[in-house]
Amino acid sequence: MYKLMFKRMIAAWMILNLLGLGLVPAAQAALIGTQASLSMEQREGRLDRIQSLVLRQEVQREMVTLGVDPGAVQGRLAALTDEELQTLEGQLASLPAGGDSVLAVIGVVFLVLLILELVGVTNIFKKP
Amino acid sequence: MARSGAAASLFGILPLALLALSGCAGRVPVVDTPVPPGTPAVELVDTPFFPQEAYQCGPAALATVLGAAGQGVTPTELADKVFLPGRAGSLQLELVAATRGYGRVPYPIEPRLDALLAELQGGRPVLVLQNLGLDTYPVWHYAVVVGFDPGEETVILRSGTQRREVLPVGRFVATWQGAEFWGLVTLTPGELPARPDRSRYLEAVAAMEEVGQTAAALAGYRVALERWPDDAIALLGYGNASYRLGRLDAAREVYARLVQRYPRHAVGHNNLAQALADQADYDGALAAVATALSLSDGDPELRQAVRQTEQEILQRRARAHPRHHSSSRRRRARRSNSALSCASRASE
Numbered sequence: 199m200y201k202l203m204f205k206r207m208i209a210a211w212m213i214l215n216l217l218g219l220g221l222v223p224a225a226q227a228a229l230i231g232t233q234a235s236l237s238m239e240q241r242e243g244r245l246d247r248i249q250s251l252v253l254r255q256e257v258q259r260e261m262v263t264l265g266v267d268p269g270a271v272q273g274r275l276a277a278l279t280d281e282e283l284q285t286l287e288g289q290l291a292s293l294p295a296g297g298d299s300v301l302a303v304i305g306v307v308f309l310v311l312l313i314l315e316l317v318g319v320t321n322i323f324k325k326p
Numbered sequence: 327m328a329r330s331g332a333a334a335s336l337f338g339i340l341p342l343a344l345l346a347l348s349g350c351a352g353r354v355p356v357v358d359t360p361v362p363p364g365t366p367a368v369e370l371v372d373t374p375f376f377p378q379e380a381y382q383c384g385p386a387a388l389a390t391v392l393g394a395a396g397q398g399v400t401p402t403e404l405a406d407k408v409f410l411p412g413r414a415g416s417l418q419l420e421l422v423a424a425t426r427g428y429g430r431v432p433y434p435i436e437p438r439l440d441a442l443l444a445e446l447q448g449g450r451p452v453l454v455l456q457n458l459g460l461d462t463y464p465v466w467h468y469a470v471v472v473g474f475d476p477g478e479e480t481v482i483l484r485s486g487t488q489r490r491e492v493l494p495v496g497r498f499v500a501t502w503q504g505a506e507f508w509g510l511v512t513l514t515p516g517e518l519p520a521r522p523d524r525s526r527y528l529e530a531v532a533a534m535e536e537v538g539q540t541a542a543a544l545a546g547y548r549v550a551l552e553r554w555p556d557d558a559i560a561l562l563g564y565g566n567a568s569y570r571l572g573r574l575d576a577a578r579e580v581y582a583r584l585v586q587r588y589p590r591h592a593v594g595h596n597n598l599a600q601a602l603a604d605q606a607d608y609d610g611a612l613a614a615v616a617t618a619l620s621l622s623d624g625d626p627e628l629r630q631a632v633r634q635t636e637q638e639i640l641q642r643r644a645r646a647h648p649r650h651h652s653s654s655r656r657r658r659a660r661r662s663n664s665a666l667s668c669a670s671r672a673s674e
Contacts, residue, residue: 228596228599228600228603228631228634228635228638228639229566229569229570229597229600230593230596230597230628230631231535231536231566232532232535232536232559232562232563232566232567233532233533233535233536235559235562235593261410263412264410264411264412264413265410265411265412266410266411267406270406270407273407273427274407274408274420274423274424275423276423276427276537276538277423277424277426277427277537278419278422278423278537279533279536279537280536282419282422282423282533285419286417286419290410290413290417291412291413293417293418293419294417294418294455294457294464294466294505295410295413295414295415295416295417295466296383296384296387296415296416296418296455296466296467296468297381297383297384297413297414297415297416297466297467
């Protein structure tokens with residue numbers, strides 16, 4: 199029983215270290231953070247440490263799937279709050295991603311023109 | 327010959343089609359809030375310009391606003407931080423996170439045209455998300471609004487490969503509305519936006535604190551307290567940021583101010599207890615933690631956190647005066663465990 203708990207603690211400690219979070223010095227241990235206090239008040243978006251780690255790993259995985267260099271992902275996620283990670287999780291493929299307007303717009307325009315052409319409204323692709 | 331003629335007429339009709347797409351087709355351009363009468367003309371001509379390379383409007387727009395905020399960085403450098411190859415674009419939240427990485431406070435403005443114009447008047451360009459396509463076939467694009475001309479009723483943007491794109495207000499708003507009027511300014515720590523909304527601003531600052539930009543957060547809380555001296559979140563945040571920077575006197579004083587103003591603020595009493603214990607005032611710390619306990623009845627999670635504070639203080643007092651506490655040796659044996667579980671909670 200105790201052995202299992204000990205193993206779990208070691209595992210948690212190793213995950214923390216792997217993720218570069220490290221251990222906060224014990225002197226700060228009992229401080230309740232501002233964000234934690236806010237989320238306690240709001241009663242939502244609240245995560246414990248392990249949930250937060252799992253969430254971070256999940257978003258990390260999704261980012262690598264979308265072609266982000268695995269070595270760069272952690273740095274990118276480090277500046278996101280837990281709440282923001284919750285917004286991102288599972289949504290990376292569908293949230294608005296601002297990209298190259300010019301090509302995409304030309305693509306849309308081309309489609310519209312093609313449809314207009316096909317239904318016979320316009321006649322731009324045929325020259326006399 | 328015939329082919330080049332077709333191409334010529336195709337390009338002749340392009341601008342028209344573009345206009346139809348961004349302005350008329352798909353949605354009715356509704357100005358959410360009319361331009362406030364008497365809004366003067368403004369153009370932030372010194373705003374830098376980074377012509378966008380393929381798919382890189384996010385990095386280019388972010389480099390533009392960061393540059394205007396005094397943080398020189400190239401789109402190429404930013405691309406490694408915000409570009410998602412699989413989406414051929416960048417997400418809003420990643421622009422927000424990257425801003426924090428450069429020590430600037432990302433503040434999403436109120437989703438209204440007058441809020442955007444107020445930032446311009448305050449000298450800050452605004453990074454906006456636009457939908458240049460249709461609701462059903464969105465084409466997301468980032469640009470930076472740098473100017474407004476009330477006479478011509480136009481806005482001026484740094485956008486894509488255009489240093490000075492001029493759009494009629496109505497058309498700009500239509501594209502901006504497609505992106506739910508999302509706009510971002512990048513604040514230097516300690517700077518307030520033109521029309522600061524209290525909870526929006528404090529949320530932006532608390533996020534800086536959460537991701538470890540403690541000094542920037544402290545500056546943000548300080549200016550928040552100048553504006554809203556009695557705000558409980560600003561007081562708590564100022565105390566916590568001070569504490570994490572090792573400024574125990576400042577932290578203790580502001581926690582004391584917090585619980586004096588809000589006597590039922592359990593977290594305030596808890597953190598005051600911690601700061602007092604750090605300064606070896608164990609009696610004061612135990613009194614404060616007792617108050618925190620009495621106030622945390624209906625909240626099991628908070629109560630558990632306060633209990634741990636109490637344990638920590640008792641342990642420290644035992645260490646400081648070992649002779650008075652026979653059970654101190656047993657407590658010491660458990661210390662490594664409790665330090666671990668405390669630490670896993672501390673950075674929440």
